[in-house]
Amino acid sequence: xxxxxxxxxxxxxxxxxxxxxxxxxxxxxxxxxxxxxxxxxxxxxxxxxxxxxxxxxxxxxxxxxxxxxxxxxxxxxxxxxxxxxxxxxxxxxxxxxxxxxxxxxxxxxxxxxxxxxxxxxxxxxxxxxxxxxxxxxxxxxxxxxxxxxxxxxxxxxxxxxxxxxxxxxxxxxxxxxxxxxxxxxxxxxxxxxxxxxxxxxxxxxxxxxxxxxxxxxxxxxxxxxxxxxxxxxxxxxxxxxxxxxxxxxxxxxxxxxxxxxxxxxxxxxxxxxxxxxxxxxxxxxxxxxxxxxxxxxxxxxxxxxxxxxxxxxxxxxxxxxxxxxxxxxxxxxxxxxxxxxxxxxxxxxxxxxxxxxxxxxxxxxxxxxxxxxxxxxxxxxxxxxxxxxxxxxxxxxxxxxxxxxxxxxxxxxxxxx
Amino acid sequence: xxxxxxxxxxxxxxxxxxxxxxxxxxxxxxxxxxxxxxxxxxxxxxxxxxxxxxxxxxxxxxxxxxxxxxxxxxxxxxxxxxxxxxxxxxxxxxxxxxxxxxxxxxxxxxxxxxxxxxxxxxxxxxxxxxxxxxxxxxxxxxxxxxxxxxxxxxxxxxxxxxxxxxxxxxxxxxxxxxxxxxxxxxxxxxxxxxxxxxxxxxxxxxxxxxxxxxxxxxxxxxxxxxxxxxxxxxxxxxxxxxxxxxxxxxxxxxxxxxxxxxxxxxxxxxxxxxxxxxxxxxxxxxxxxxxxxxxxxxxxxxxxxxxxxxxxxxxxxxxxxxxxxxxxxxxxxxxxxxxxxxxxxxxxxxxxxxxxxxxxxxxxxxxxxxxxxxxxxxxxxxxxxxxxxxxxxxxxxxxxxxxxxxxxxxxxxxxxx
Numbered sequence: 001x002x003x004x005x006x007x008x009x010x011x012x013x014x015x016x017x018x019x020x021x022x023x024x025x026x027x028x029x030x031x032x033x034x035x036x037x038x039x040x041x042x043x044x045x046x047x048x049x050x051x052x053x054x055x056x057x058x059x060x061x062x063x064x065x066x067x068x069x070x071x072x073x074x075x076x077x078x079x080x081x082x083x084x085x086x087x088x089x090x091x092x093x094x095x096x097x098x099x100x101x102x103x104x105x106x107x108x109x110x111x112x113x114x115x116x117x118x119x120x121x122x123x124x125x126x127x128x129x130x131x132x133x134x135x136x137x138x139x140x141x142x143x144x145x146x147x148x149x150x151x152x153x154x155x156x157x158x159x160x161x162x163x164x165x166x167x168x169x170x171x172x173x174x175x176x177x178x179x180x181x182x183x184x185x186x187x188x189x190x191x192x193x194x195x196x197x198x199x200x201x202x203x204x205x206x207x208x209x210x211x212x213x214x215x216x217x218x219x220x221x222x223x224x225x226x227x228x229x230x231x232x233x234x235x236x237x238x239x240x241x242x243x244x245x246x247x248x249x250x251x252x253x254x255x256x257x258x259x260x261x262x263x264x265x266x267x268x269x270x271x272x273x274x275x276x277x278x279x280x281x282x283x284x285x286x287x288x289x290x291x292x293x294x295x296x297x298x299x300x301x302x303x304x305x306x307x308x309x310x311x312x313x314x315x316x317x318x319x320x321x322x323x324x325x326x327x328x329x330x331x332x333x334x335x336x337x338x339x340x341x342x343x344x345x346x347x348x349x350x351x352x353x354x355x356x357x358x359x360x361x362x363x364x365x366x367x368x369x370x371x372x373x374x375x376x377x378x379x380x381x382x383x384x385x386x387x388x389x390x391x392x393x394x395x396x397x398x399x400x401x402x403x404x405x406x407x408x409x410x411x412x413x414x415x416x417x
Numbered sequence: 418x419x420x421x422x423x424x425x426x427x428x429x430x431x432x433x434x435x436x437x438x439x440x441x442x443x444x445x446x447x448x449x450x451x452x453x454x455x456x457x458x459x460x461x462x463x464x465x466x467x468x469x470x471x472x473x474x475x476x477x478x479x480x481x482x483x484x485x486x487x488x489x490x491x492x493x494x495x496x497x498x499x500x501x502x503x504x505x506x507x508x509x510x511x512x513x514x515x516x517x518x519x520x521x522x523x524x525x526x527x528x529x530x531x532x533x534x535x536x537x538x539x540x541x542x543x544x545x546x547x548x549x550x551x552x553x554x555x556x557x558x559x560x561x562x563x564x565x566x567x568x569x570x571x572x573x574x575x576x577x578x579x580x581x582x583x584x585x586x587x588x589x590x591x592x593x594x595x596x597x598x599x600x601x602x603x604x605x606x607x608x609x610x611x612x613x614x615x616x617x618x619x620x621x622x623x624x625x626x627x628x629x630x631x632x633x634x635x636x637x638x639x640x641x642x643x644x645x646x647x648x649x650x651x652x653x654x655x656x657x658x659x660x661x662x663x664x665x666x667x668x669x670x671x672x673x674x675x676x677x678x679x680x681x682x683x684x685x686x687x688x689x690x691x692x693x694x695x696x697x698x699x700x701x702x703x704x705x706x707x708x709x710x711x712x713x714x715x716x717x718x719x720x721x722x723x724x725x726x727x728x729x730x731x732x733x734x735x736x737x738x739x740x741x742x743x744x745x746x747x748x749x750x751x752x753x754x755x756x757x758x759x760x761x762x763x764x765x766x767x768x769x770x771x772x773x774x775x776x777x778x779x780x781x782x783x784x785x786x787x788x789x790x791x792x793x794x795x796x797x798x799x800x801x802x803x804x805x806x807x808x809x810x811x812x813x814x815x816x817x818x819x820x821x822x823x824x825x826x827x828x829x830x831x832x833x834x
Contacts, residue, residue: 044484067461
């Protein structure tokens, strides 16, 4: 894409009142726009990143046989009353008589839907998910995309004949989540947490240790012990004499064993092979794509801007034309065409008429992984100047060498996943 | 996909109170679920169709340089007040002090966002769009996906230096919409309509003539004259002596010249080459993906079920195994594997243990374009039995012939678009 055609431009100063790195850099880069506290638009650059995150999530959900669907935002009071959550948990109510609650989780709706399709042990197990806008009344909505009043959620629901089958699938989801977080570039700590309203067993959270987080995690570097602040019990750290550390962390995913709470509330039952009736055993599993986006920025930034991991970068390559002599222009245009014709790599081409300093600062802020400069200097040497965003020094190479390098990166990436 | 693994099953009887074909067939087929009046979930089969519609829309938006973004549902009162629509047009209000209106259109938000990025004639033109859930308080929400309280909308907004540029882009959008509707299998009539709150010039609607529609269109088969009931004026039909007909119609898209209404309200201005300030000239353009889905069903059905056009079908091929002798099972599995390995075609394989009649009725209801039956009869003849959903008679052919036929369909489809 030509940078002059991009809907957004970078913004020089971080808006007042935005304290987190993710909000500052994402707004300055033109990735997002804040319309009110905790409510953001994903602008074209941010949307590109979001779609890459969502694609990775979809691939891993598909790999564990999750089927995608889309449930409503407007959830009638009767659903919430059936699970006794209307007065407790539904914050955003709407409609002429406030007869709807805006969905912030969909156990009620999916349980009611499932009664149409699950009646026998032969119908189990099943797993369905959606990527959908959710709403929570956050009083402290000042952490950018880490804590929104409106945000995206991938919510997966699973249905099983018994606890054993749920437990096996629960582990499968943990495996899928591990892959998702690894692919988007996040290191997570699998952390035990309280069951909340759902279950007395521990649930699990995927926590990214980061000072911007609002959670606190107690964990051991040596064994796999990790608990969140709410349930932390030092005595639970057994068979390992290493020290327990505590750090701030961002929760990017969670997995719950719901058991039969919702199937009992919604009469979601099945008949076993002997004809006996049982409530369906359920699980629910969340990941926040917009929160992931914010977390990636908290993890990958420096004083100059964002450093997107390749798998989620809005573009893979950033061509920067410095100067507008015909030779430079021709060389830059030729490279832009070549990469697009000979690879599937996405390219942003900065052909704007502004000053070199502005272009380079913008490029650092936007954080596209591979930067290629075309200037009078590079043209004179029949080379191009390449620098990865995280590298300090650039190098002059042949444009064919660049394409080979980039393709190898792609092959490597595919090989890893 | 194996049909036994599908989250949904067909439902024998249409639910009571559902009068439209689209609601009846989509619910019976397990494509959608109604959770309350005008509020539907897209279940996995319906979601597959929706995603094909959305992909076609995205491709055509991309072709006219539309950049995708995602704006919020929660829109603060201040935005609506600035355009004087809070008391008039915002139906679903929410928040502790009802300080948000649920977005049913986004002129306000996008105008406010654009002030960050448009300040010079050099920043124009631009076009951005989103595919997003919208909310309207429909009192008569009984037309299935044709008229929802919650529904999906593709809304495109464009920004121009002057009316001429807007007019040229407006025609480009009409061209893109023509392509979209043609690709999803809908014949539309471009109909003049009133400007509503936005403009005194006529706007245009894309109407599908269908008795399930709630609009009435007056049109001439010979010339391009078409007006909706609200503005119809017989005297406007000039230069053609053919008869004017009137029919019920479903509005699947619309295009508006907004002019400077919103740019003036939000101080969205630009400086021209001489340094003079002007308000930006805007357009907005809507298409309803979920309404398209319902309209396709209204257009493509028979007494037995749906007949999906290939471009939007949830699957391309439906393999139906009749009987469970080892030979039949092996032949069906082999065909399933072969199509998946040798083509990119999506296949639903009905390997369920139920009776032949049930399988064939389900297949008719689901409406997948290419049906392939594998039975003792076909195995004995070393053939497969192929029938397109719209055809009356099936034919016995070689499985390699099927693959060649299917691939040719795909090539033809690509060639057309």
